[in-house]
Amino acid sequence: MEAVEHSPNTPLEYQTETGRLNILGFWIFLGAEIALFSTLFATYLVLVGRTADGPGPAELFEISGVLIETFLLLTSSFTCGLAIHYMRNHSLKGVFVWIGITLALGLGFLGFEIYEFVHYIHEGAALTTSAYWSAFFVLVGTHGAHVTLGIGWIILILIQLKQRGLTPDTSRKVFISSLYWHFLDVVWIFIFTAVYLYGMVM
Amino acid sequence: MRLDEFFVTGDPLIYGADVSIALTLIGAIFALTYFKKWKWLWSEWLTTVDHKKLGIMYIIAAVLMLFRGGVDAMLMRAQLTVPDAGFLDAKHYNEIFTTHGTIMIIFMAMPFLIGLINVVVPLQIGARDVAYPFLNAVSFWTFFMGAMLFNISFVIGGSPSAGWTSYVPLAGLELSPGVGQNYYLLGLQIAGIGTLLTGINFLVTILKMRVPSMKLMQMPIFTWSSLITMVIIIFAFPVLTVALALMTFDRLFGSHFFTMMDGGMPMLWANLFWIWGHPEVYIVILPAFGMFSEIISTFARKTIFGYKAMVYSMVIIAGLSFLVWVHHFFTMGAGGAVNSFFSITTMLIAVPTGVKIFNWLFTLYKGRIRFTTAMLWALAFIPNFVIGGVTGVMLAMAAADYQYHNTYFLVAHFHYVLISGTVYACFAGLYFWYPKMFNHRLNERLGKWSFWIFVAGFNLCFFPMYFLGLAGMPRRVYTYGVADGWMSMNVLATFGGLLMGIGFLILVYNIYYSFRYSPRETTGDPWDARTLEWSTPAPVPHYNFAHLPEAKGHDAFWIMKEEIKQGKKPEKKPYKPIHMPSYSGVPVVMSVFFFIAGFGMVFSWNWMSILGLIGVLATMVIRSFDYDKGFYVSVEEIEEHEKTT
Amino acid sequence: MASNNEQTNSHSHFPWSHVVGFGLSIVLTLLALWIGFYSGFSLTTIMVIVVGLALVQATIQLLMFMHITESEDSTVQVGTILYAVFIAVAVVAGTIWVMSFGMHYM
Ligand code: HEM
Ligand SMILES: [Cu+2]
Numbered sequence: 001m002e003a004v005e006h007s008p009n010t011p012l013e014y015q016t017e018t019g020r021l022n023i024l025g026f027w028i029f030l031g032a033e034i035a036l037f038s039t040l041f042a043t044y045l046v047l048v049g050r051t052a053d054g055p056g057p058a059e060l061f062e063i064s065g066v067l068i069e070t071f072l073l074l075t076s077s078f079t080c081g082l083a084i085h086y087m088r089n090h091s092l093k094g095v096f097v098w099i100g101i102t103l104a105l106g107l108g109f110l111g112f113e114i115y116e117f118v119h120y121i122h123e124g125a126a127l128t129t130s131a132y133w134s135a136f137f138v139l140v141g142t143h144g145a146h147v148t149l150g151i152g153w154i155i156l157i158l159i160q161l162k163q164r165g166l167t168p169d170t171s172r173k174v175f176i177s178s179l180y181w182h183f184l185d186v187v188w189i190f191i192f193t194a195v196y197l198y199g200m201v202m
Numbered sequence: 203m204r205l206d207e208f209f210v211t212g213d214p215l216i217y218g219a220d221v222s223i224a225l226t227l228i229g230a231i232f233a234l235t236y237f238k239k240w241k242w243l244w245s246e247w248l249t250t251v252d253h254k255k256l257g258i259m260y261i262i263a264a265v266l267m268l269f270r271g272g273v274d275a276m277l278m279r280a281q282l283t284v285p286d287a288g289f290l291d292a293k294h295y296n297e298i299f300t301t302h303g304t305i306m307i308i309f310m311a312m313p314f315l316i317g318l319i320n321v322v323v324p325l326q327i328g329a330r331d332v333a334y335p336f337l338n339a340v341s342f343w344t345f346f347m348g349a350m351l352f353n354i355s356f357v358i359g360g361s362p363s364a365g366w367t368s369y370v371p372l373a374g375l376e377l378s379p380g381v382g383q384n385y386y387l388l389g390l391q392i393a394g395i396g397t398l399l400t401g402i403n404f405l406v407t408i409l410k411m412r413v414p415s416m417k418l419m420q421m422p423i424f425t426w427s428s429l430i431t432m433v434i435i436i437f438a439f440p441v442l443t444v445a446l447a448l449m450t451f452d453r454l455f456g457s458h459f460f461t462m463m464d465g466g467m468p469m470l471w472a473n474l475f476w477i478w479g480h481p482e483v484y485i486v487i488l489p490a491f492g493m494f495s496e497i498i499s500t501f502a503r504k505t506i507f508g509y510k511a512m513v514y515s516m517v518i519i520a521g522l523s524f525l526v527w528v529h530h531f532f533t534m535g536a537g538g539a540v541n542s543f544f545s546i547t548t549m550l551i552a553v554p555t556g557v558k559i560f561n562w563l564f565t566l567y568k569g570r571i572r573f574t575t576a577m578l579w580a581l582a583f584i585p586n587f588v589i590g591g592v593t594g595v596m597l598a599m600a601a602a603d604y605q606y607h608n609t610y611f612l613v614a615h616f617h618y619v620l621i622s623g624t625v626y627a628c629f630a631g632l633y634f635w636y637p638k639m640f641n642h643r644l645n646e647r648l649g650k651w652s653f654w655i656f657v658a659g660f661n662l663c664f665f666p667m668y669f670l671g672l673a674g675m676p677r678r679v680y681t682y683g684v685a686d687g688w689m690s691m692n693v694l695a696t697f698g699g700l701l702m703g704i705g706f707l708i709l710v711y712n713i714y715y716s717f718r719y720s721p722r723e724t725t726g727d728p729w730d731a732r733t734l735e736w737s738t739p740a741p742v743p744h745y746n747f748a749h750l751p752e753a754k755g756h757d758a759f760w761i762m763k764e765e766i767k768q769g770k771k772p773e774k775k776p777y778k779p780i781h782m783p784s785y786s787g788v789p790v791v792m793s794v795f796f797f798i799a800g801f802g803m804v805f806s807w808n809w810m811s812i813l814g815l816i817g818v819l820a821t822m823v824i825r826s827f828d829y830d831k832g833f834y835v836s837v838e839e840i841e842e843h844e845k846t847t
Numbered sequence: 848m849a850s851n852n853e854q855t856n857s858h859s860h861f862p863w864s865h866v867v868g869f870g871l872s873i874v875l876t877l878l879a880l881w882i883g884f885y886s887g888f889s890l891t892t893i894m895v896i897v898v899g900l901a902l903v904q905a906t907i908q909l910l911m912f913m914h915i916t917e918s919e920d921s922t923v924q925v926g927t928i929l930y931a932v933f934i935a936v937a938v939v940a941g942t943i944w945v946m947s948f949g950m951h952y953m
Contacts, residue, residue, distance in 0.1 A: 014918060014919075020410075020918065020919070020920070021333050021334070021406060021410060022334075023918060023920075024406055024409075024410065024918070024920045024923060024924065025333065025334065025402050025403075025406045027915070027920075027923070027924040027927055027928070028402050028405060028406065028436060028923075028927050029402055030927075030928070030931075031436060031437065031927040031928060031930065031931040032398060032401075032402070032436045032437065032439070032440050032931075033440070034928070034931035034932070034934070034935055035436075035437045035438075035440040035441060035931060035934050035935065035938070036440035036441075036443060036444055037935075038934065038935035038938045038939050039440065039441045039444040039445070039474060039477070039938055040444055041935075041939050042474075042938050042939045042941075042942035042943065043444070043448065043459065043470065043474070043942075045939065045942075045943055046467065046470055046942055046943060046946045047459070047465065047467065047470075050464075050465030050466075050467070051465060052458075052463075052464040052465045053464075054464075063880075067880075070876060071873075071876075074869070074872055074873065074876065075869075077872075077908065077912060078865060078868070078869040078872075078912070080912075081862070081865045081868075081911075081912040082862060082865060085862040085865060127451070127455060127456065127457050128455070128456040128457060128458070129458075129464070130458055130464045130465045131458040131459060131461075131464060131465030131466045131467065132465060134451065134452075134457035134458045134459055134466075135459065137457075138447075138448065138451060138457065138459075153826075156823060156826050156827075157826075160826070160827065169829060173826075178913075179913055182908050182912045182913045183913075185908060186904075186905045186908050186909070189876075189901045189904050189905055189908075190901055190905070192876070192879075192901075193879060193897050193898060193900075193901040194898070194901075197879060197880070197883045197897055198894060198897075200883070200884075201883045201884070201890060201893055202890065409920075409923060410920075433930070437930070437931065437934045441938065467946065469946065470942075470946060473942055473945055473946060474942075477938055477941075477942070521933075524933075524934060524937050524938075525937060525941075527941075528945055534948075535948065536945050536946075536948045537948055540944060540945055540948075
């Protein structure tokens with residue numbers, strides 16, 4: 001299983017059979033996640049406009065907050081990519097620095113999102129207000145929950161990196177979590193487009 | 203909450219169930235203690251990551267669920283035999299058809315097939331285990347705990363009663379205020395996690411763990427059918443996950459996805475449910491197709507006819523199965539264009555299915571057929587499934603469906619495809635692969651008795667239902683009047699149902715009988731079969747293959763045997779140590795926490811759900827820090843094994 | 848494996864593809880914003896364009912950040928994502944189409 005058959009250029013995370021299998025499996029998991037989020041998007045888009053007596057999105061969405069969230073997440077995706085770049089240059093320090101920045105940006109994103117949610121609830125738009133807001137909170141909230149889980153997971157991996165340094169195992173974990181993180185940015189692009197932009201332009 | 207609200211009370215049937223559950227539990231605990239088997243249970247089974255053992259556990263659980271679902275069915279038939287019967291009241295009847303449908307599809311058909319896939323597929327592709335053995339155990343245990351959660355509903359808190367399709371508003375909070383519907387939502391949710399993981403696991407296993415010499419187009423058809431099934435699982439189950447979660451939010455947290463008020467859309471539930479639901483019916487039929495292909499080819503002593511056509515038709519089915527879901531609610535009135543589109547795609551999907559039927563027939567043509575029990579099931583499948591398929595095409599015509607929808611015609615259709623497809627396949631596969639799992643065959647004479655009785659009973663039970671449907675009998679009614687004129691056919695159906703029950707009991711007896719009296723296997727190839735799983739010795743060592751076999755075609759083992767007949771000597775190669783994964787107790791513990799969390803949510807006991815979820819997370823963290831690398835089976839141990847077999 | 852992609856061999860090079868990808872993502876986001884608010888197109892046109900832009904940006908992430916094509920299993924990886932996109936389109940477009948009848952009753 002752990003047979004080593006690779007060129008010296010092969011990144012650590014691809015060097016073991018387990019590494020290759022897990023990375024492939026994770027891509028397939030991301031395929032399933034796409035199906036999951038598309039169901040949420042479908043639900044959201046069908047329920048757009050069904051605001052009952054509550055406020056509509058155009059009344060509450062604010063472009064500045066959304067843009068800040070977008071750029072925080074976008075930048076974190078970039079820094080996460082840099083972390084992998086440094087990992088492939090065998091720079092443990094680089095990995096720590098850039099993942100640290102990624103996590104900070106992720107936390108910032110979460111902070112703004114929580115603030116945004118609380119704000120909406122104050123304005124009378126909660127999960128229970130109408131079908132529209134149910135769909136909004138569950139779609140955007142599922143993404144937020146993914147980000148939260150991702151942060152927790154990456155912290156666990158950082159601890160293991162600290163304990164073990166860059167090995168095929170730890171690099172595999174870092175790499176897979178980076179795929180997850182980029183994927184969350186991809187989902188956000190669609191939330192930005194189909195929820196916020198659409199909601200404000202409508 | 204008062205205790206008599208917590209436990210379901212007031213029904214003698216349920217008291218009976220309480221007593222029998224308690225007795226079984228006590229009996230099991232007593233036996234395990236008396237024979238000092240606790241440690242064995244834990245270290246050999248509960249912590250196993252061996253795909254063969256997990257497969258066996260899946261199958262045992264599925265047979266138990268078949269029993270439970272079968273009892274439900276018998277109760278329904280008893281109530282419907284004569285008009286105005288008073289055996290079950292409306293509420294009780296609703297609960298029973300709900301648990302029957304849910305259990306049969308989610309907790310019987312799928313696990314039975316996944317169990318057989320677990321046992322067979324790694325062996326068929328010459329692998330020593332699956333890609334992710336640990337996750338495989340998580341899959342089994344989440345399925346099992348989900349099933350248990352669903353099943354305890356009838357003694358604790360009350361069963362769901364809105365049908366396995368759980369349409370809102372009936373399944374909503376106003377019309378189903380009890381906890382029963384919560385059991386449905388959480389039981390399926392937890393089991394669904396396991397199914398998704400199985401999908402990823404076996405997809406990667408089939409793609410990456412084959413012996414290097416086996417090309418994609420040399421995989422046995424059963425492996426191909428499993429591959430396609432896994433693809434469907436991976437993309438269909440997340441839809442179910444979301445649909446269930448949204449209804450859970452509606453019921454527990456007051457959201458408005460499917461409610462009648464505040465902008466909710468009840469029919470959106472039906473839409474999401476069937477986006478998963480139709481692919482689901484292909485999830486349970488494709489592995490069945492695969493098994494029949496293996497069995498027919500083995501006992502016709504011919505290679506499968508039209509291998510490529512078989513593969514491509516399954517690929518097409520996988521794509522189309524996501525484009526037909528609206529045929530389940532033509533009567534919603536989505537409009538002419540929508541109904542026509544989905545009507546056409548539905549009819550299209552019958553084409554690849556038909557191609558497969560012809561391939562089986564041509565495989566049989568001029569074969570030297572051996573009528574074993576497994577083969578009999580496969581032979582009975584073909585005509586019976588055609589009946590189900592043809593009536594499916596009748597239902598696919600949107601305009602005509604307004605007449606058939608929600609009548610016994612529909613009930614007859616899906617039982618014809620599900621029983622003569624999936625259930626026959628489970629039985630056929632059980633007879634066929636039983637010697638691989640348990641090292642002895644099932645008795646053929648008993649097997650044939652059970653086959654004939656079951657098949658006769660099945661047709662007697664469900665064929666009249668087509669006519670009941672045409673005569674206007676709606677599905678899901680708990681009784682009817684004398685004037686309706688439906689009695690004679692209902693009597694026939696009940697009689698058929700009884701025969702099916704007897705057939706099943708004979709099968710169960712056969713398991714006991716064969717355990718006692720069947721001669722043990724010596725060769726590992728009792729059927730003179732064709733694919734690689736039969737090249738392993740009996741019993742199969744835990745590492746499966748001492749040497750990785752070589753595949754030169756999709757009948758790889760047959761080719762090997764031919765070569766030996768032509769005088770090729772198997773060369774003696776030295777053994778090498780084999781790497782195997784370690785057992786782990788984490789999956790079962792994690793799943794117990796899932797159960798706790800689910801149970802807490804069913805009753806909205808937040809402390810309990812939070813406790814359960816913390817437990818789940820904690821086990822995940824433990825797993826994350828676990829750097830166990832497995833172990834090596836030494837050459838001495840391999841030699842020891844290979845000598846005895 | 849690993850021979851077909853400069854990412855994998857990019858020891859100590861400047862991470863150009865990341866920087867370019869990042870730049871493009873920012874540009875695409877701002878472009879979408881501009882089209883949404885200032886272009887004056889009809890809602891349908893706007894949505895078609897911005898969804899298109901989102902798809903482009905997702906592709907950039909997949910290729911330049913996630914290196915979907917770099918491993919020996921890239922065919923399977925790309926195939927999975929393409930199939931997932933097919934499912935996503937079927938689910939989203941299909942659901943909207945099927946459920947749109949509801950609009951008449953609002
Ligand atoms: C030849 C291909 C098939 C066609 C054209 C077909 C067509 C249909 C149609 C149109 C319906 C909806 C009827 C209604 O509700 O009025 C239906 C229901 C159903 N079909 Fe099929 N079907 C086919 C094969 C299968 C297979 C292979 C299975 C499963 C193994 C299956 C299982 C079911 C089930 C479970 C239902 C009813 C679910 C419910 O409402 O509770 N069908 N089929
Ligand atoms: Cu269907």
